Each structure stands twice: as C-alpha cells, then as structure tokens.
Amino acid sequence: MPSKPSIDQLITQCKAADPKAQMALYDLYASAMYRVAYKIIGQTDEAEDAVQESMLSAFHSLDQFRGEVTFGAWLKKIVINKSIRLKQKQHRVLWKDPPEEFTTYQESSEWVDDDQESDHIKSSVNRVELVLTKLPIQQVMIVKLYYYEGLEHAEIANYLNISEANCRTSLSRAKETMRKLLKL
Numbered sequence: 001m002p003s004k005p006s007i008d009q010l011i012t013q014c015k016a017a018d019p020k021a022q023m024a025l026y027d028l029y030a031s032a033m034y035r036v037a038y039k040i041i042g043q044t045d046e047a048e049d050a051v052q053e054s055m056l057s058a059f060h061s062l063d064q065f066r067g068e069v070t071f072g073a074w075l076k077k078i079v080i081n082k083s084i085r086l087k088q089k090q091h092r093v094l095w096k097d098p099p100e101e102f103t104t105y106q107e108s109s110e111w112v113d114d115d116q117e118s119d120h121i122k123s124s125v126n127r128v129e130l131v132l133t134k135l136p137i138q139q140v141m142i143v144k145l146y147y148y149e150g151l152e153h154a155e156i157a158n159y160l161n162i163s164e165a166n167c168r169t170s171l172s173r174a175k176e177t178m179r180k181l182l183k184l
Contacts, residue, residue, distance in 0.1 A: 005021070005024070007028075007071055010024055010025045010028075011025070011062060011065065014059055014062055015062050015063065022055075022059055025055075026055050029055075029071075029075055030051055030055070032072070032076075033054065033075060033076065033079045034047055034051050036076055036079050036080060036083070036149065037050040037051050037054075037079055037082070037083040039144050039148040039149060040080065040083035040084060040087055040141060040144055040145070041083050041086060041087050042129075046086055046087075047083070050079060050082045050083045050086050051079060053082050054075065054078045054079040054082045054083075055075075057078055057082065058074075058078050077159075080145070080149075080159055081159060084141055084159060084160065087137060087141060088137055128178070128182070131177075131178050131181045131182055132144075132178075134177070134181060135174050135177060135178070138160065138162075138170060139170050139173065140174075141156075142156055142160070142167055142170050142174060143174050143175075145159065146171055153167045153171075
C-alpha cells in the first residue's frame with residue numbers, strides 16, 4: 001500500500017500541473033477555506049466560488065509560495081483577499097428600517113430552560129447578523145476578520161489596504177453602531 005504524500009510532495013506535484021495532486025490538495029483545504037470565505041461573504045454560493053477561485057489562483061501562483069508560512073496560512077490569505085473582493089462587488093439590498101424584533105426585543109429576567117436558552121442564543125446571533133447588514137461593507141469585513149477570524153488590526157489593515165489606525169477606528173465605529181442598533 002503506497003503511503004500518503006506529504007503537503008510538500010503534493011505542492012511539488014501541483015507545480016508540475018498534476019491534476020490528482022491538485023485534487024488532493026483541494027480536498028485537504030476546501031472545507032476550512034470555505035468556512036473562512038463564508039464568514040466574510042455570508043452566502044453559500046459566493047463562498048464556494050471564492051474557494052474555487054482562490055484554489056485556482058493558488059495553483060497558478062505556487063511558484064510564489066516560499067514556505068515561510070504553512071501552505072494553509074498562505075492559502076488562507078488568498079481566500080481572505082478573494083472573499084473581500086467578492087464581498088465588495090456584491091450589491092445587496094439592505095433593509096431600511098430595523099425588523100420588528102429589534103424594536104420590540106426586551107431582556108427577560110425570568111428563568112429559562114435549555115431549549116428557551118438555545119432559542120434565545122440563536123435569536124441573538126440572528127440579530128447580530130442582521131445588524132451587520134446595516135454597516136458599511138468595510139466595517140462588516142473588519143468586524144468579521146477581527147472577531148470571527150481572530151486577525152490582528154495590522155493583518156486586517158494589510159488585507160484591506162488601509163492604515164492600522166483606520167482599521168481600529170472603523171472597528172470602534174462599527175461596535176458603537178451595533179450597540180445602538182441592538183440597544184445594548
């Protein structure tokens with residue numbers, strides 16, 4: 001039984017345009033990269049497109065991979081950049097007024113069972129996601145990259161081609177707007 005090729009071996013084979021190696025590398029990273037893209041874009045089809053386009057870009061630019069970071073980290077940067085560009089191209093219709101649940105939501109001090117607590121958490125997550133749609137695209141991306149992906153301001157600023165100070169200010173403004181819309 002032949003042994004499984006290492007990442008380095010797969011990369012070498014991919015540089016030689018071996019389709020089996022490309023598929024193996026894709027299979028290794030596709031689901032993790034999809035999660036990254038989905039967190040930024042928020043739509044299934046577009047996230048899948050971002051991953052596929054990113055993988056194609058990665059295969060075409062494998063000669064630029066120097067091994068200074070892991071292949072996964074290098075690929076993640078490509079996915080983030082591609083997802084940001086796709087997100088910026090999206091033309092979404094945003095709701096003008098907050099949905100009724102934003103204006104009528106009130107905290108309850110009553111004890112809740114596990115099912116009610118789970119529903120409450122899901123409702124809270126949905127409220128945050130809806131509030132994110134009210135923010136400018138750049139602020140949404142900064143919030144998602146900072147909180148969902150755990151990136152530092154310098155990394156986010158680099159991805160978005162803005163200053164680190166602008167990144168910090170945008171995150172602060174996004175949080176303040178979200179607090180107001182969520183009435184926290």
